[in-house]
Amino acid sequence: MQNNRHIKQEEEPAPLFKKWGYWYALVIGFLAVLIIFFYFFTKYFS
Amino acid sequence: MSLPDWIVLVVTLLGIVAYGLNKSRTTRNLDGYFLSNRSMSWGLVLLSIIGTQASAVTFISAPGQAYTDGMRFVQYYFGLPLAMIVVCVVFVPIFSKLKVYTAYEYLENRFDGKTRMLVSFLFLLNRGLSTGISVFAPSLILSSLLEWNIYWTNIFMGGLLLIYTMSGGAKAVAHTQKLQLIIIFAGMFLSAYMIIHMLPAGVGFTDALHVSGKLNRLNVITTEVTKNGFNWSDQYNIFSGIIGGFFLSLSYFGADQSQVGRYLTAKSVAESRVGLLMNGLVKVPMQFAILLIGALLFTFYQFHKAPVFFNETQVAKIERSPLSDSFHIAQREYEDLSVKKNEKVVSFVDALHEGSEVNMAAKENELRQLQQQSDSIRKKVKTWIGSKQVGGDNNDTNYIFLRFVLDYLPAGLVGLLIAIIFLASWGSIAAAINSLASCTMIDFHRKYSKGIIEPEKEYTLSKKYTLLWGVFCIVVAMFTYNIGNSLIEAVNVLGSLFYGVILGVFIVAFLFKKIKNGSAVFWGAVFAELIVLFVFFLAKTNVIKLGFLWLNPIGVTCVILFSILFQGLFAKKINPTQ
Numbered sequence: 001m002q003n004n005r006h007i008k009q010e011e012e013p014a015p016l017f018k019k020w021g022y023w024y025a026l027v028i029g030f031l032a033v034l035i036i037f038f039y040f041f042t043k044y045f046s
Numbered sequence: 047m048s049l050p051d052w053i054v055l056v057v058t059l060l061g062i063v064a065y066g067l068n069k070s071r072t073t074r075n076l077d078g079y080f081l082s083n084r085s086m087s088w089g090l091v092l093l094s095i096i097g098t099q100a101s102a103v104t105f106i107s108a109p110g111q112a113y114t115d116g117m118r119f120v121q122y123y124f125g126l127p128l129a130m131i132v133v134c135v136v137f138v139p140i141f142s143k144l145k146v147y148t149a150y151e152y153l154e155n156r157f158d159g160k161t162r163m164l165v166s167f168l169f170l171l172n173r174g175l176s177t178g179i180s181v182f183a184p185s186l187i188l189s190s191l192l193e194w195n196i197y198w199t200n201i202f203m204g205g206l207l208l209i210y211t212m213s214g215g216a217k218a219v220a221h222t223q224k225l226q227l228i229i230i231f232a233g234m235f236l237s238a239y240m241i242i243h244m245l246p247a248g249v250g251f252t253d254a255l256h257v258s259g260k261l262n263r264l265n266v267i268t269t270e271v272t273k274n275g276f277n278w279s280d281q282y283n284i285f286s287g288i289i290g291g292f293f294l295s296l297s298y299f300g301a302d303q304s305q306v307g308r309y310l311t312a313k314s315v316a317e318s319r320v321g322l323l324m325n326g327l328v329k330v331p332m333q334f335a336i337l338l339i340g341a342l343l344f345t346f347y348q349f350h351k352a353p354v355f356f357n358e359t360q361v362a363k364i365e366r367s368p369l370s371d372s373f374h375i376a377q378r379e380y381e382d383l384s385v386k387k388n389e390k391v392v393s394f395v396d397a398l399h400e401g402s403e404v405n406m407a408a409k410e411n412e413l414r415q416l417q418q419q420s421d422s423i424r425k426k427v428k429t430w431i432g433s434k435q436v437g438g439d440n441n442d443t444n445y446i447f448l449r450f451v452l453d454y455l456p457a458g459l460v461g462l463l464i465a466i467i468f469l470a471s472w473g474s475i476a477a478a479i480n481s482l483a484s485c486t487m488i489d490f491h492r493k494y495s496k497g498i499i500e501p502e503k504e505y506t507l508s509k510k511y512t513l514l515w516g517v518f519c520i521v522v523a524m525f526t527y528n529i530g531n532s533l534i535e536a537v538n539v540l541g542s543l544f545y546g547v548i549l550g551v552f553i554v555a556f557l558f559k560k561i562k563n564g565s566a567v568f569w570g571a572v573f574a575e576l577i578v579l580f581v582f583f584l585a586k587t588n589v590i591k592l593g594f595l596w597l598n599p600i601g602v603t604c605v606i607l608f609s610i611l612f613q614g615l616f617a618k619k620i621n622p623t624q
Contacts, residue, residue, distance in 0.1 A: 038266040046260025
């Protein structure tokens with residue numbers, strides 16, 4: 001194991017998108033869409 | 047079970063073992079055995095992560111949960127996607143850069159040896175016991191339903207997977223998980239299809255959803271905010287799901303070796319990240335789909351006679367008890383209500399097809415009243431079963447889906463569903479045993495060995511530790527049967543007792559760069575664990591009302607606060623003039 005005190009964050013390029021940030025936004029956005037969908041699903045069928 | 051079921055079961059299980067052995071070829075060193083030489087694609091990492099998290103209980107208990115309590119259990123997973131992002135940003139790059147075998151190696155580098163040992167020990171204790179229960183829980187269900195010997199079922203449940211786990215390590219575990227998940231999803235899809243297919247003519251999928259929804263089984267989003275404020279003791283609502291679920295998922299994916307060991311096998315940081323993020327995308331819909339099976343099953347039993355209690359072993363117990371007569375009266379009342387409900391639900395669906403709002407509202411109201419009466423009889427029976435006079439287990443959630451499988455599904459499909467229970471268990475147990483062996487080998491054996499051990503010797507020792515942990519888990523499963531079902535409930539919250547503290551140590555390591563004193567973090571973790579245990583004791587004895595998911599953020603917060611406090615105290619002790 002190497003020493004971690006001087007770890008340089010060599011960022012590997014993200015597949016499909018330009019940045020990893022877009023991946024994270026996709027995950028958060030999809031979760032938000034799911035919650036909204038579940039909310040209306042609950043409302044509609046109750 | 048019929049002969050075709052036995053054939054399907056035996057062929058599926060032996061097929062998986064043979065496939066695992068076929069994928070066992072790896073280099074004879076620790077890189078090959080525990081990390082599959084860091085060669086896995088994101089797809090395999092994703093399936094391995096899902097296979098590790100999803101146990102047999104995930105697939106058989108979740109539909110039962112939706113049947114009894116509705117679909118709100120899905121909220122438990124809302125924090126998971128957010129945790130995946132934090133793991134990708136913070137944990138993965140560091141673990142990957144340091145080329146660690148276990149997450150806990152990093153803690154020695156960051157703090158000191160004793161902090162690493164403490165956290166690794168907490169992991170071994172928690173994971174070792176909970177894996178034993180993971181062997182026992184599905185074995186108990188199968189032995190009750192099929193009248194199999196519990197000891198032999200434990201041995202087959204925990205023993206067969208050892209053949210490929212010991213032989214091929216992480217590589218065999220990942221490849222078998224891939225095949226297991228394909229079979230599991232195919233089987234669950236077939237069951238859902240059969241439930242809809244067996245509904246009466248003219249009742250379709252959306253009709254089934256309407257019936258289920260009107261009877262409060264499609265309650266996916268709940269807030270538990272009332273006039274009296276927020277209900278802190280409620281386990282599954284949107285707030286506990288996002289906050290508590292986030293901390294639980296973060297500790298599970300960031301600090302539990304059984305998951306860390308899966309994404310460390312990826313060939314690059316990018317492959318690890320994509321595997322984890324894809325898990326964040328698919329996990330919630332996957333759980334939603336499994337719970338939906340339970341909600342549909344609930345509708346199915348509105349048209350068919352449902353047992354008042356689904357575990358027949360416990361029914362036999364109450365029938366032998368002094369409460370037998372009362373039980374039979376309740377059972378008859380329940381059956382009568384079933385007939386009435388059947389008539390009402392048919393007229394409700396007719397009103398639904400006509401589109402008559404007034405008629406629909408009237409039928410819905412009648413149906414709800416009948417359901418309330420049914421629920422109250424079921425509640426009464428459950429209280430009787432749990433009473434001292436009967437001394438039984440009054441939770442039949444795990445039996446609801448399987449009772450349906452045995453009573454209604456055709457020959458062959460029953461065998462496949464029983465095989466799925468084994469496969470789902472094997473996926474999580476194999477990964478857990480592999481991680482227990484890696485921590486024992488790397489964090490303890492290698493650390494305390496004098497001199498350098500040959501790679502071939504380390505490889506052989508790792509296989510032995512895998513076997514030892516496998517045997518340990520089977521032994522725990524055997525003892526669990528002797529102790530009783532109360533232990534299962536205790537072990538369900540075991541994760542929350544330790545995960546918060548384990549995660550707290552990692553958060554201090556990653557985010558509190560000024561805290562460098564290992565002793566401060568070590569004692570911070572010890573005190574935090576004591577606080578968590580004390581809060582749990584207060585909740586258990588009803589002094590306070592608190593759902594177990596909240597123990598995770600409490601553990602994390604306590605470790606951070608105590609570490610900051612002790613860092614300050616120890617610094618003053620070293621240099622009292624400052």
